[in-house]
Amino acid sequence: MQFPRGFRAAAMAAGIKPSGKTDLSCVVSDTDCAWAFAGTRSTTAAASVLRNRELAGAGGAVRALVVNAGVANAATGRKGAQDNAVMAESLASVLDVPEDAVLSASTGIIGHLLPMDKVLSGVEHLPTELGTAALPFATAIMTTDTRPKTAHATLGSGARIVGTAKGSGMIHPDMATMFAFAFTDAAVDQGALRAAFPAIIARTFNAVTVDGDTSTSDMAVVFANGQAGATDEAEFLAALEGVMRDLARQIAADGEGATKLLTVRVAGARSEAEALAAARTCCVSPLLKSAVHGSDPNWGRVIMAVGRSGAGVDIEKMTVAVQGTPVFAGKPLHYDAAAVSASMKAEEVVFEVDLGVGDARGEAWGCDLSAEYVSINADYTT
């Protein structure tokens, strides 16, 4: 996949990851970008999130993004904040753009300082390797991801949107997931983009969960350099949401230890927010995730999770279906448990729930919980 017009990227192995895989990358636009940013609501947010949020507030245009993987540079004190700024400003210097025109992102172990010698010599080198392929960038931002995540859309005007994301564990975004970057050559008004962004995030990245753990480093950024000229705004926003949704589903499917994608569709809610809360609480439930892993149609855990979400429910009108088979409609229904269990041995398991109290809908995505999740995370640092 190629980036939209005017965007180029580079990736390299700078030696931050012990594995020797690519771990430092950047994306550069030839011209100024309108942009929108969403960052984690965590009260212990990483230095990169705090700096980007401040730049978003200032409202200026941006030209580039630098990302490292392997070290999250979170909980690293004032030194960590300085290192983050130096990483971004060094790239700005090499590119000869304003310091405030470069955003940064770091992912990996919390509480470790960046190896700044490796980072700075890498940042010097990166701009010499710029190319138009998106895959090297999408690969270099990975940590425990098993595959790079990209998605794209082409608009009627010829403008394109290319999205990339990473994330596999510590995924329960509370504003945006740990790294979703979208790049477009459509000309989009920054104010309109920022006005629409929260609702898109709510229906895409904030609707995905792997383990209920919100990262310190979550962020989603859209970069629009306008090189394809004017485009229909509604079409653009719908396409952007489609790209974001595609990436969100890819993150869920690639959850740490995941063998299946879990999709929960909630209808009949009082509000979209309650529908999303009910759907997401189902997707984060370790009990429902374990049942999905074992292809056990234990729909009582959907009842439990919806109840815990706080969403309004009329249990006498509530319905639940598993892989298309109705199992509850105000009371338990008779169904062929063996057949439903067999149907759950699939790449995607879908629960459909109607809360019986309104017309609002929402959908969320997660994954099954496997023993592999535990082994991945039991000895991450030692």
Place this chain on the structure above:
Amino acid sequence: MQFPRGFRAAAMAAGIKPSGKTDLSCVVSDTDCAWAFAGTRSTTAAASVLRNRELAGAGGAVRALVVNAGVANAATGRKGAQDNAVMAESLASVLDVPEDAVLSASTGIIGHLLPMDKVLSGVEHLPTELGTAALPFATAIMTTDTRPKTAHATLGSGARIVGTAKGSGMIHPDMATMFAFAFTDAAVDQGALRAAFPAIIARTFNAVTVDGDTSTSDMAVVFANGQAGATDEAEFLAALEGVMRDLARQIAADGEGATKLLTVRVAGARSEAEALAAARTCCVSPLLKSAVHGSDPNWGRVIMAVGRSGAGVDIEKMTVAVQGTPVFAGKPLHYDAAAVSASMKAEEVVFEVDLGVGDARGEAWGCDLSAEYVSINADYTT
């Protein structure tokens, strides 16, 4: 352990659990009890929770409690609500006490109806077997628990408090955990007991979590029959909290698949509620739980979980210690990772966190996350 004066109990295998273990039990007081009740905040609460809550609101005295395990009688529609009332009222009839003087509780699979023939013949039989031992009752209320949970205290007045609890999975109480019952012969004013109960619950059962999943059937009830006469109220409430806290820790230590108790103590918070939220968010984090399982001193996950909890933090003043070893104080500290990892191979792993923004404290309990949790829950119904 013997029940306090005037309380007797019976337990039997009524055939509700396929395993043939004891699954139907009751506790009866010779005389009227003052009582306090806390039930799940779930919007899909079980029939027993709804009926007990209604009786608590009516304010009358109670005489007995009937409990079944194996079937939760939740999400069972109007038939389930009727069955629950019939179970309680049948015991009332056999005991010749008012229908509203018998509480009920059901635990097990959600969405299955009670086998009422077995329940009713059991309820007829139970009162013929009443004795003063607490262990048979504590055993008959278990589901995936590996051991019965009891705790007790003796007051200066000679009054006693005997507490029993069950719970191993679907444990993230949002008002009370799935079954904590305390019985006392102390004479306690019902108004004073009910006034003090929410704060005790907040610091005990609502501070324990196994998997973040709030049950439909959680409840905590204290029964005080007054047969030991008047007692010092403050002493009684402190002793009650001690019994509740002991049971809460037992539930965490016996979490499904658990090999270790996880304790998180938070100090320096703006409020007790924020301290408890931060501590509990640490205890529910699958990432921190996995690290505890692997004896990995990955304290960055404490930073993450505290950040996600929403508790106020001054990260420059924040401190974290693992098993007594300081690892973070506004910035990462040097420590012997191998030695700390070795110290985590213990029955209890303690994290101490200071948020640096106030004087309030809180403590929560959980357990490690093991592959065994997944296998227990992957095929519970099929």
